[in-house]
Amino acid sequence: MELQLLLLFMILGAIVAVEIEDLLSSVIAVGAVGLGLSLVFLILKAPDLAITQLVVEILCLIILIRATIKKDLPLIRDGRWLFNTFSTFLFIALFLIFAYFALKELPNFGAPIMRVAKEYIESGLEKTGATNLVAAIILDFRGYDTLGEATILFTAVMGVLAVMRKVGRINGK
Amino acid sequence: MGNKETGMTLIVKTITRLTVGLILLYGIYIVLHGHLSPGGGFAGGVIIALSFIHLMLAFGKDTALKKLSQTVASVLESLGALMFLSIALLGFSGGYFFFNFFLHKGRPFELFSAGIIPLCNIAISLKVGAGLFAIFAVLVLSKKSGNEK
């Protein structure tokens, strides 16, 4: 029950973040959604994710506020064209209806199949020696994924450093 | 958010001086106990980066960059990445890429256990901490020069 309430809170926060006109408030609202997500992770018994989500959310918030603060913000109107809004809503409605029928075929909420996960739980400790099974998975069973993940962060850092160069071309335009 | 190099008010600075070490220590704790308790390299790395960002926000960029300059940060990041890759490569000694090559994985629930997992955590935290700090420093520095224009 508290799960649904938190989800509703997140949806509310997201709507506020999308619709409010002041950018700073919008960024803060999305921060609230992220912290709500962190709580949901805690309820869903995922403490690793709760911690990570919390700190990542704080960092994202700082970066976003840095980007928005002290910028003059002329009021930006959304697209006025009614047809576009209408087609967007139509698309989203179709998506949700399709999703509704598709989700019916999933296993019920709270009863996953655990075909592969069973082996992690049963033999994770003895095979890797780590008591935190999530750590055992990300760094041993699926360590290759984590190499990719570390590389993604590396790529992003290199990308940011490349994009923020003041001069792109040596004798260009 | 003082735009001069001085940073924020005295109250903020004093409290920062007290807490920054604790935050850093907490980050290191989370990294080292990643295989025993929730957390791990990523969360710990982000916390370490946040402690430096905290310093930068409170004292202005110069103080923080004196502690950890941008070049050092990007070198540390590349080193962390290389370390992670070489741990993965060392697995070839056991026959496979990413093989957990410690034969004796130690007793469970102890700090020195679980083979390569703590080592990987340290490498990742180095990478994440230094990388995120570098991103933040670059974003802040560019903002300043953008204002001067």
Added chain:
Amino acid sequence: MSTYLLCLVLFCIGLYCVLRKRNIIKIIIGLGIIEYAVNLFFVLIGYQIHGRAPILAKDQVISNMVDPLPQALVLTSIVIGLAVTALIVAIAIRIYEKYGTFDISKIRRLRG
């Protein structure tokens, strides 16, 4: 079931924001919301009712644990989200420097 649907509603709010908003920062926020929704969905499908966190404790036999695999995947996915956000914010800041605005309808030097 209703939980899944609520999660997808969150996804759709983010999608709407990306498709319909003209402000660059709003678009970035929309991408963030999409990211949250997908991460949440991944964790939801691994939840077990009355399950326990996937961390072993001393001298206890654990049964009925939640699925640890989606949690490991979402950890990866959170970091991916952070990386993408950082890069896009950097691009947005540079765009602001060049054009002096966050309005994408005014940022239109390339023609379709």
Added chain:
Amino acid sequence: MKMLPFFVIIPLGTAFLVSLFGKKIRNFADIVANLGTLCLLLLSLYSIQLVNAHKVLVYKVGGWLPPIGICMVLDGLTSFMLVTVNLVSFLVTIYSIGYMEKYTDKYRFYTLFMLLLSGMNGIIITGDLFNLFVFLEIASIASYALVAFGTEAEELEASFKYAVMGTVASSFILLAIALLYSYTSTLNMADISLVLSQKGSGVLVNFVAVLFLAGFGLKAALVPFHAWLPDAHPSAPAPISAMLSGVFIKVLGVYALCRVFFNILGVSDKIFFILVILGVISMCVGAFLAIAQRDIKRMFAYSSISQIGYIIFALGIGTPLAILGGLFHLFNHALFKSLLFLNSGSIEYSTGTRDLKRLGGLNRQLPITGYTSLLGSMSISGVPPLGGFWSKLIIIIAALQAGYFVSATVAILVSILTLAYYLKFQSYAFFGKLNEAWLKIKEGPGTMRFSMIVLAVICVSTGLLLIPILRPFLQSAVNVLLLGNGYKDVVFGAIR
């Protein structure tokens, strides 16, 4: 067998080393990056040999059995794609030695380039669905940054559009993976295929298919989702345009689409039909928009959309001959499109403009660029006996055999249109009167000329792939797609 991880390790290691030492040691970045791509090319050529000997090889990362750990799979399609990617990337890195002198911070370029390459190689070689997503993100993020590498206003704008579209596409793909994980509770591709064949398919599998189609379609720039490509590809530096148009959209779009639809979800008539429709529309729209362009690179970018349409159309027909034609066209297009983009880079290097109206008569000043681009243009528009002619011919014959008469006619007409706009490009840029402003210009450095000549030579001779001795290279790739759901048995057979 032990070499499989090196397709990822080499580019990753190079990227880390270049970022560490590239700034301090002169020419370090050039040398290491070129050595890296050379090694990758040799490895991928060796992989053909391996596929001939063993058919399928499975490498267990970390020594864990596949459903628990991640595995890498080397089969015919994999080695075919690896050869395509690494051949193009090797020539492109040689080209960038000269070309990238125009930009600042060359070592950052090489770092990002190697990351892009490792992402693509990772996607191709993996046998795990989530791992595919992770490497897809590496490649995408590197490409967002590379598109904005010049940091001019237009480039940033294009990169932003591209990044937003790409991120939405990635979340569609991740959502689809989540749904699939919940349904099958496994992430290994072969294992998913096994579970799906036991459970049968319902609405959920269709929903997942739609999500995958939207996600990979966005990455491949199929027509309803193509808006980002004509901005992003021309804005990047020329070597990156060549990589993006030449191989990137094929790996992230076509290869991933093939792997997921043919080998995991299993194809049905509905999906084939959708692919044919999307392919034909992409073909036409891309060609019509390309004719009107004055910017050389923009014209090539639209032409890429059109040619991707051919490939998807051929895959959608689904007969063995059509798939052969599609994959052959993929290989050809990778070569001649990267050649053409390198040519456009060479023109921009010498003259500083890409506007067709301002060029003219360049054949006298830039003979190598002129003649190699002539070969490239002829090949892409299907003039016999160049490679492009054979692949288009096979696709059209296969379409006629399968009864798609209207689509085949459209394909022929689009081919004529292609010829028209490439003739326009040739006549505006290289023939006619020489503009006074360009009297003093010279060809770029030797490395640029070298890679253009090599690409042109390969372009001319791709038709040879159809002769019986070399044919196994293509045929083994086709066989993997024809296997369909049999993929799982082959993979599980190789594990034992």
